[in-house]
Amino acid sequence: MVVRNGRTGGDQTPGVRLRRGWYRMTGDSLTSQAAREELYDIIRGDGSFETKAQAALDIGVRFLSADSGYLARVDAETEYWEILVSTEPFDGEAPTGQEIDFELSYCRRTVDSDEQITLHDAPNQGWADDPAFQAQGLHCYHGTTLIVDGEPYGTVCFVAEDPRGEFSDCESLFAEMIARLLERELERQQHETELTRQANLTTVLNRVLRHNLRNKLSIARGHIQLMADSATESGEIALQSVDTIIELCQKARDLDQIISLETDPEPTDITALVRAVAERVISQHPNTSIEIDQVDSVTVSVLPSFERALLELIENAAKHGGPPSTITVCITEVSDGVEIRVSDDGPGLAPQEAKVLETGSETPLTHGSGLGLWISHWIVTGHGGSIDATVTDAGTTMTISLPQQTESTTDSHQPTLKRAHDQYQAAFEEASDAMVIVDTEGRIIEANPAVADVYGVESQQLLGRPIAEFLPEEFDYEGAWSRFQTKDSEHDTVTIVGGDGVDRRIEYTGTTNIVPGHHLIVGRDISKRTDRGSR
Template structure:
């Protein structure tokens, strides 16, 4: 039997307990074990241990000290129904037994299982919920009953241990949130680097430019520093500034615009006084009480020049980079009798394949039937039409075609003899429209909401702690508030949506291993495996690592316990990377973002990561698919260097692409 300390000694033990649990240098495990030792010393008992409750009716022994290390060793799993601790929790106060067999406990399952005559335990609470119990035991009876002071001391140990465990958990939570913030920042940087055009962010109240990217500086002739603080109206001719002011006030309703209502082209006045015709997209973003205008500006000088070239004679038409076709209206089904090199480059079909065919072979499964009907009606009425239609190249890849069809009349008979078709790839413009929608949504919702969660947690931590933890929590709050402020200016927008680096040969297994290495440190409880029969080479940029890491991060975050990367090859020579998780399954809208890079105002993805994966992979000439079956499998298909070269010379026959009836 351990000798019980007297009054002054107990005061010293109590003081040691306070100092122990305030010591920031010691680990939680050390504090738990030393706290139990002090409890044994104070109470004069042989053993002490801490039980942590599980949801399945068992308790884990997470710390144990005493003269009999085999009694309740650390790591032991206890049937809670056969422990005194079950009664401890039920009693809502310390349970004290000095001689259990004589106090009527000899038939209790706990006594029958462990044979403990001496027991004093109480409940540990963490964040207001039951965490477990702290217990002090001896196999032999105690000479005297536990006093009120001794019970109070055990309650003190439980309370201080609960606070220590809570603080440790909060610190880990802050670390996870900090990692999430850093990953979010990396996503934004990657997204911004993919922006294809000049970007300016303008304060709605003052009309001054808050930030602009490098492309904006190149377009305007001002440096990025000179653009900041400059009125947006100073980038337009002085005589028309009031018209531009009204234009910005009214907005574009998320459209891309290149002219005023009266047909006057929109232009930028450069620093040297020259003007540049532009396309302008404007999105208005509201963040709390701060309103900004997001402007995406595209220099359309080259396109204007191409449009003028279309009016030149046959030689100029032949050299044009825009697709031009001529259909014979005097023959059934208006077959193509001419296609320029621009059309061949755009679609991948040669003139030899096109001769005698109708343009409907460019249509596919997702081509809008109403748009097709609208074109048919214009042709039947012998009228011009300009529209946008989803077409397909010879290799099966879709693209948005800005199509102009115009009748050509015989100067003498005034009869329509031919139709001229002008095809222009406006896929990039479509992507820019979606970019404005995605960025507006993220700035309105995702970033602000996520940072508010960070602020809420950090303020709660600050309110419940003191000392260094309070300072750390305040720092987290300040950092989150800074990030919200940073989102208002969308600084460095260009740094993410366009990867300007040139692809180079890379070992795909090395890329996967680099992504998985970081993920293992972020998700220590998730099992990551990589299955690859051999090393394979792809033509890619360093952003491929970011895409594979994002897929692994998403899989670990929403999966159960494991993530598997599998490397294979397809029958057509492409390299496939399959990322599989054991989670509940990726929602359909998220799969649509991954595969098609598309969403709607009413249905959109939960964040930027999957958009980023789509953009990175498609920019490399690859594709993405997702399937849900006992978890989610996301597959990235990348062309090999040899396949990339062959893709430039191979085409599909017209007969394989024909579908449906005539236009």
């Protein structure tokens, strides 16, 4: 797209038109069958949306004998028009990202029409006085509206400077086929972007909740230690409870690392692996006795994380067996893999824990608190295996059934990922504190409903706005922002100038890079508390 004098008959008036003739493929016409085959090969292939769109438009230019083709983003309400992908090079680059006056584009008519706009000789079809023809001087235009997620998104257009015969039904059908296929690609791209955003939000909330919980518990532990030192029974019980929760925080961190680990299964001697894990457990629990009943050697392809699953199960048996605890690990080679049975002589696994371990799901009446067992379940099911718990008066037996070959770990993780996302999304949405996530430029990219009580505007109205917009003029934002990005976290108070005209004193906690390039700021209005303190 170039800005220069448009050609409308003999007049020379300022305007915008497409450069002529770059992709005219004389003698290189395509049959409809060949064009469709090329188009489907492109859409089914690899590559970015822009790459596929460029190639699809190239085919359309050849099939319709056009000069150029382009995909434009159009918003009729705001009169916005911009080329996103084009076949036309200019100064070595495609003329994408360029905007013109909406009223000077043929696309304004396309998005308002329920049908395709097909002009083979614009001035002789009653368009001589149309602003688009006056500005661009294009006799031929073929435009199809793009619909993405049920709403008009833009247009797919093919243009030529010179007149031609009428577009055939076959040509119009092919142009529509290009538009429909690009619609699906756009929707897929947008859905993938949304999934990535949701996954990032899950990671953000996981890390923030774990980080804040651990920090608060560390403070509480210091005070409870004073109670325990006074030899009170309640203090000792409280101290043990806090230590248990801190251990769960560490387990959550470990689970996060296991989930994000990407590697391939490797052939592993399961017998040798069990022995190594048993030695680790005995070193930590010297009063534990572990007997291994095994075949000489059995090799199965597993991920490195499988060692962690074994450790969690054997260590759990050591903690809850006895005292002193006696553990038996039996390794049996079966036709399609291996079975590993871990038996202890403890009081037995709680029924609700066994249920969660077997099903990998929770209900309000069946809740699993043993995060180590969750880790084991995640890893083993990720290998295509299963864990069964058998509880008797003599103790508990955990049976791992593992296939000979691990094929995929992705699909089995999806239910857990969705559950994790739903839980953390709910925590974000329902939190009473105002929570915003900002990017490296300080712009708000996510906000929960509670922000209305702090920033004076609804969450959707915050998106894309710089957080500096809500700070007083005298506040040294540049300096504060620079210092904030060098820290892991920050706790302070600041005045927020609300969008509703109300100034509020807030107490906030900021955590940097909860995922790369995303920072979380959690705020609470303390204006009333401050007012009371000043009286």
